[in-house]
Amino acid sequence: MAKAITPRSEDYSQWYLDIVxxxxxxxxSAVRGCMVIKPYGFGIWERMQRQLDDMFKETGHVNxxxxxxxxxxxxxxxxxxxxxxxxxxxxxxxxxLMNDPNGxxxxxxxxxxxxxxxxxxxxxxxxxxxxxxxxxxxYRDLPLLVNQWAxxxxxxxxxxxxxxxxxxxxxxxxxxxxxxxxxxxxTLRMQDVYAKFAEEYMAMPVVKGFKxxxxxxxGAVDTYTIEALMQDGKALQAGTSHFLGQNFAKAxxxxxxxxxxxxxxxxATSWGVSTRLMGGLIMTHSDDEGLIVPPxxxxxxxxxxxxxxxxxxxxxxxxxxxxxxxxxxxxVSYDNDDQKRPGFKFAENELxxxxxxxxxxxxxLDKGVIEVARxxxxxxxxxxxxxxxxxxxxLLDEIQDNLFQRALKFREEKTTRxxxxxxxxKVIEGDKPGFISAHWDGTSESELKIKELTKATIRCIPNxxxxxxxxxxxxxxxxxxxxxxxxxx
Amino acid sequence: MAKAITPRSEDYSQWYLDIVxxxxxxxxSAVRGCMVIKPYGFGIWERMQRQLDDMFKETGHVNxxxxxxxxxxxxxxxxxxxxxxxxxxxxxxxxxLMNDPNGxxxxxxxxxxxxxxxxxxxxxxxxxxxxxxxxxxxYRDLPLLVNQWAxxxxxxxxxxxxxxxxxxxxxxxxxxxxxxxxxxxxTLRMQDVYAKFAEEYMAMPVVKGFKxxxxxxxGAVDTYTIEALMQDGKALQAGTSHFLGQNFAKAxxxxxxxxxxxxxxxxATSWGVSTRLMGGLIMTHSDDEGLIVPPxxxxxxxxxxxxxxxxxxxxxxxxxxxxxxxxxxxxVSYDNDDQKRPGFKFAENELxxxxxxxxxxxxxLDKGVIEVARxxxxxxxxxxxxxxxxxxxxLLDEIQDNLFQRALKFREEKTTRxxxxxxxxKVIEGDKPGFISAHWDGTSESELKIKELTKATIRCIPNxxxxxxxxxxxxxxxxxxxxxxxxxx
Numbered sequence: 001m002a003k004a005i006t007p008r009s010e011d012y013s014q015w016y017l018d019i020v021x022x023x024x025x026x027x028x029s030a031v032r033g034c035m036v037i038k039p040y041g042f043g044i045w046e047r048m049q050r051q052l053d054d055m056f057k058e059t060g061h062v063n064x065x066x067x068x069x070x071x072x073x074x075x076x077x078x079x080x081x082x083x084x085x086x087x088x089x090x091x092x093x094x095x096x097l098m099n100d101p102n103g104x105x106x107x108x109x110x111x112x113x114x115x116x117x118x119x120x121x122x123x124x125x126x127x128x129x130x131x132x133x134x135x136x137x138x139y140r141d142l143p144l145l146v147n148q149w150a151x152x153x154x155x156x157x158x159x160x161x162x163x164x165x166x167x168x169x170x171x172x173x174x175x176x177x178x179x180x181x182x183x184x185x186x187t188l189r190m191q192d193v194y195a196k197f198a199e200e201y202m203a204m205p206v207v208k209g210f211k212x213x214x215x216x217x218x219g220a221v222d223t224y225t226i227e228a229l230m231q232d233g234k235a236l237q238a239g240t241s242h243f244l245g246q247n248f249a250k251a252x253x254x255x256x257x258x259x260x261x262x263x264x265x266x267x268a269t270s271w272g273v274s275t276r277l278m279g280g281l282i283m284t285h286s287d288d289e290g291l292i293v294p295p296x297x298x299x300x301x302x303x304x305x306x307x308x309x310x311x312x313x314x315x316x317x318x319x320x321x322x323x324x325x326x327x328x329x330x331x332v333s334y335d336n337d338d339q340k341r342p343g344f345k346f347a348e349n350e351l352x353x354x355x356x357x358x359x360x361x362x363x364x365l366d367k368g369v370i371e372v373a374r375x376x377x378x379x380x381x382x383x384x385x386x387x388x389x390x391x392x393x394x395l396l397d398e399i400q401d402n403l404f405q406r407a408l409k410f411r412e413e414k415t416t417r418x419x420x421x422x423x424x425x426k427v428i429e430g431d432k433p434g435f436i437s438a439h440w441d442g443t444s445e446s447e448l449k450i451k452e453l454t455k456a457t458i459r460c461i462p463n464x465x466x467x468x469x470x471x472x473x474x475x476x477x478x479x480x481x482x483x484x485x486x487x488x489x
Numbered sequence: 490m491a492k493a494i495t496p497r498s499e500d501y502s503q504w505y506l507d508i509v510x511x512x513x514x515x516x517x518s519a520v521r522g523c524m525v526i527k528p529y530g531f532g533i534w535e536r537m538q539r540q541l542d543d544m545f546k547e548t549g550h551v552n553x554x555x556x557x558x559x560x561x562x563x564x565x566x567x568x569x570x571x572x573x574x575x576x577x578x579x580x581x582x583x584x585x586l587m588n589d590p591n592g593x594x595x596x597x598x599x600x601x602x603x604x605x606x607x608x609x610x611x612x613x614x615x616x617x618x619x620x621x622x623x624x625x626x627x628y629r630d631l632p633l634l635v636n637q638w639a640x641x642x643x644x645x646x647x648x649x650x651x652x653x654x655x656x657x658x659x660x661x662x663x664x665x666x667x668x669x670x671x672x673x674x675x676t677l678r679m680q681d682v683y684a685k686f687a688e689e690y691m692a693m694p695v696v697k698g699f700k701x702x703x704x705x706x707x708g709a710v711d712t713y714t715i716e717a718l719m720q721d722g723k724a725l726q727a728g729t730s731h732f733l734g735q736n737f738a739k740a741x742x743x744x745x746x747x748x749x750x751x752x753x754x755x756x757a758t759s760w761g762v763s764t765r766l767m768g769g770l771i772m773t774h775s776d777d778e779g780l781i782v783p784p785x786x787x788x789x790x791x792x793x794x795x796x797x798x799x800x801x802x803x804x805x806x807x808x809x810x811x812x813x814x815x816x817x818x819x820x821v822s823y824d825n826d827d828q829k830r831p832g833f834k835f836a837e838n839e840l841x842x843x844x845x846x847x848x849x850x851x852x853x854l855d856k857g858v859i860e861v862a863r864x865x866x867x868x869x870x871x872x873x874x875x876x877x878x879x880x881x882x883x884l885l886d887e888i889q890d891n892l893f894q895r896a897l898k899f900r901e902e903k904t905t906r907x908x909x910x911x912x913x914x915k916v917i918e919g920d921k922p923g924f925i926s927a928h929w930d931g932t933s934e935s936e937l938k939i940k941e942l943t944k945a946t947i948r949c950i951p952n953x954x955x956x957x958x959x960x961x962x963x964x965x966x967x968x969x970x971x972x973x974x975x976x977x978x
Binding site: 027029030031034035036037038039042043046062063064065066067068069070071072073074075076082086087088089090091092093094095096097098099105106108117118119120127130131134140146150151153155167169339 | 516518519520523524525526527528531532535551552553554555556557558559560561562563564565571575576577578579580581582583584585586587588594595597606607608609616619620623629635639640642644656658828
């Protein structure tokens with residue numbers, strides 16, 4: 001057997017890396033900070049992509065593709081935007097290599113220097129809004145609802161597979177609207193789409209809220225977010241949707257003539273989720289035995305293992321069962337490698353988080369039953385072969401639901417209301433780290449003071465935070481509603 | 490009405506650009522050589538991707554993702570490979586911008602110079618084979634059948650939308666095998682997949698063949714290709730599949746222990762098609778009125794246009810018809826913009842190449858008929874509403890088939906057997922440019938001489954070229970089979 005996974009209780013961060021590597025999701029590459037997404041990990045990401053893409057299309061969006069490179073001068077046009085990204089840009093300066101005349105191998109050709117440096121896109125607002133200037137003339141061209149699936153690069157110093165990498169995969173929606181109201185509506189619509197995706201497909205409960213000024217996207221008027229709570233009590237920003245006002249329209253001079261034939265600047269949104277979601281998926285559900293994948297996203301939902309090993313009668317039965325399951329849309333595979341023992345296969349399939357395992361043995365078959373093991377609870381049961389397909393289809397739904405309910409219960413247990421800074425510290429440093437719901441006076445001073453003292457940040461002001469009188473934990477100034485604090489990834 | 494498309498007879502190259510731009514497929518961007526793929530163009534590309542991806546999976550491949558960046562030293566490890574790509578590399582040299590202390594705006598931070606330059610991948614053999622070293626130990630790890638959908642950059646000086654751009658989208662398959670035979674088999678299998686896709690989905694006939702040494706991929710032992718003939722008589726290399734021998738395994742030291750427990754270098758293939766296929770699609774089918782898209786790839790297969798304009802009864806009928814067509818899997822839309830006249834809409838839908846147009850008028854409906862216009866032949870007919878859904882489903886198949894047959898007939902007419910260099914020149918410079926089937930002695934000298942004198946190159950040696958005695962057009966030396974020459978994109 002391969003070496004065990006580090007238990008979560010011992011070292012959460014090592015546990016995470018062990019899962020990513022041992023379940024064959026991703027690995028570090030030879031290029032600093034860039035990851036290789038391995039086939040099994042990519043299979044999960046593909047299902048996420050497909051589902052999100054369907055949801056974007058249902059809400060009226062179309063896909064397009066914009067250049068990888070952004071001229072340096074474009075990035076500089078929106079002042080806050082360039083401040084936010086300048087420190088982490090991969091810069092292309094030359095367009096040719098040559099043989100070193102001094103025999104030093106292949107070197108950059110100094111005569112092939114670009115007139116203007118190109119930035120590998122860290123996000124595409126600038127190149128897209130420069131393009132929208134040509135696409136938008138009249139109110140009849142609006143709204144423009146475009147999404148792009150792409151790779152982006154942000155030169156991070158401290159990287160962690162999926163959660164923070166120099167290159168990552170994502171989608172970025174960029175929409176243009178005639179009015180501020182419509183743009184805000186779109187921003188919220190996409191926050192809803194993200195929340196629905198996270199909860200119904202990833203089985204990951206999220207809080208919908210909006211960011212404080214300090215935590216906003218560079219160039220946004222408002223940033224809406226979905227925040228999830230990981231098993232170690234740290235929050236994960238899982239997706240953001242930005243109302244950009246007219247900032248990029250002004251920076252790139254994008255105007256439209258309205259119904260009264262007057263020129264106005266266009267209103268914008270942008271929104272994105274990335275391969276970071278893979279990190280959220282892992283840290284919401286998995287355990288010390290390995291990954292747990294919710295059935296809706298699992299590349300393989302059911303694995304059949306012959307016991308003690310493949311032979312003709314079992315193979316035939318497995319094929320019959322697979323056909324019946326496939327006909328119901330279940331993704332099923334048969335692990336008929338005769339070089340490995342069942343126990344080894346059980347562990348391997350647990351490690352990969354396959355939701356349901358079927359142990360197919362002759363003795364059981366003679367009794368008309370089959371062993372069904374579920375990954376989420378590790379329960380095993382002997383189930384009659386008659387009606388087995390219905391049983392499994394229902395079980396997959398049950399597992400999907402159970403994973404969500406379990407994560408929701410966890411989050412509720414780890415969300416604490418506090419009313420003094422002392423309590424705040426006790427909770428965050430103690431054995432119950434998680435979301436802290438507390439009053440805040442709306443000032444940057446109080447926000448940054450708490451961050452300095454505890455490393456916790458305001459994750460969001462929940463969209464539905466009820467009005468309630470209270471006082472700021474630091475300043476004692478009045479507050480109208482509670483916000484959510486946590487340490488975060 | 491917008492300005493007309495340049496007729497093909499006047500300027501083929503301008504006609505092509507007019508189609509790309511006027512049908513809203515793509516546009517130049519602010520970044521030299523990089524294109525923006527617009528939503529309608531991307532909609533076609535997405536269908537290509539989806540279909541190809543399904544075909545790759547049916548043949549046992551899985552997707553993964555490897556880094557955008559390649560360390561300069563990796564590119565240099567395979568000698569021919571670096572020679573092939575060094576002159577067109579985008580090179581990342583720095584990882585940070587800063588404010589110019591002299592007030593010159595945002596500049597590259599000289600202190601953020603990378604120790605080793607990174608190349609934006611022109612293709613990924615090097616970074617992938619460096620990774621495969623960790624993935625492959627034993628014959629049990631083989632074959633490894635991986636594909637990647639990605640963007641790549643080759644710094645081309647003369648670019649043309651879709652056909653040759655600095656950045657393009659593609660897929661690249663990279664497989665690893667225990668034996669040369671298996672790798673060659675895979676190379677041919679993927680050539681077949683490409684040919685099937687081109688012919689059955691793009692309705693674009695192709696010749697399957699292999700390249701001469703001069704035209705091979707940099708680092709390949711053998712390059713297989715599918716070659717299509719465009720309407721102007723120039724060939725388009727539409728997809729290639731390379732048998733890489735052990736070249737990359739040796740460069741990156743990738744060995745496996747075979748069944749006899751002896752170490753051997755791994756055998757490799759790579760294969761790719763790109764957004765260039767969009768250019769092939771356009772130049773195979775379209776006409777002076779605009780784009781023609783084969784039904785299988787059309788984002789919209791049928792458009793319904795109310796005549797003379799939308800009104801309640803027509804809208805209701807259109808909805809009924811759309812529901813019935815959608816239930817049969819037809820992609821249909823209703824053009825109910827009441828600001829545009831039918832004639833304008835007809836022209837617009839012709840421009841976009843929508844295969845079938847239905848003119849929905851009250852007078853026709855009263856007679857129990859509807860006007861059906863097909864884009865490929867521009868035939869219009871009055872069809873009974875009874876059975877209209879079946880009629881349209883069949884018509885889409887008929888159009889798909891007609892486009893292929895028409896293109897095949899064109900190619901056959903434009904393929905000429907010649908036996909002397911005089912004839913060769915007459916054909917290639919005359920009114921019948923196209924494929925020329927002629928004898929060749931197998932030497933680089935003859936091949937390059939013909940290129941020098943006529944600009945035609947050997948597109949391929951057809952896989953199925955029969956043995957036949959002949960003499961080389963230039964050298965007069967004996968030849969065993971005919972090869973295909975053409976001028977090419």
